[in-house]
Amino acid sequence: MIEVRYPEPQFRYREEAGKRYVFDALRRMWLLLTPEEWVRQNFLNYLQRELHYPAAFIALEKVIRLNDLKKRFDILVYDRSHQPWMIVECKASEVPLAPHVLDQALRYNISVPVSFVVITNGPETMAWEKKDGALAELADLPYWPVA
Numbered sequence: 001m002i003e004v005r006y007p008e009p010q011f012r013y014r015e016e017a018g019k020r021y022v023f024d025a026l027r028r029m030w031l032l033l034t035p036e037e038w039v040r041q042n043f044l045n046y047l048q049r050e051l052h053y054p055a056a057f058i059a060l061e062k063v064i065r066l067n068d069l070k071k072r073f074d075i076l077v078y079d080r081s082h083q084p085w086m087i088v089e090c091k092a093s094e095v096p097l098a099p100h101v102l103d104q105a106l107r108y109n110i111s112v113p114v115s116f117v118v119i120t121n122g123p124e125t126m127a128w129e130k131k132d133g134a135l136a137e138l139a140d141l142p143y144w145p146v147a
Contacts, residue, residue, distance in 0.1 A: 026058060039091065051141060053077055089102075102128075
């Protein structure tokens, strides 16, 4: 398990028709604040503020094709060559990081091959690096490529 120390959130919120929304600064839009969205926004905040991943190299909730199915990943980070580098699957905090969560991220990896696979539910985070066709679990999240 990786220890993630989330920075203090600096999100903008609004209430509308009894529902709470959060402003996603990366996509420049208001989103319904679901438990999963809370995790996604906080993890994104962590990647940018603590690990210094540039916003220009991060994509959120884009549709990908997996065989005949349309799926949507949570977070995809590109390297400096604009190649997919890390995929992050976010779950609500009450969803345990069971094997099926990793399996979901690995299925996305079929369509979008990456070097790093991360799963998080907020309090718990796990990551793996793909090496020689196998997954090696990581003790820390990798730094964004600087070269």
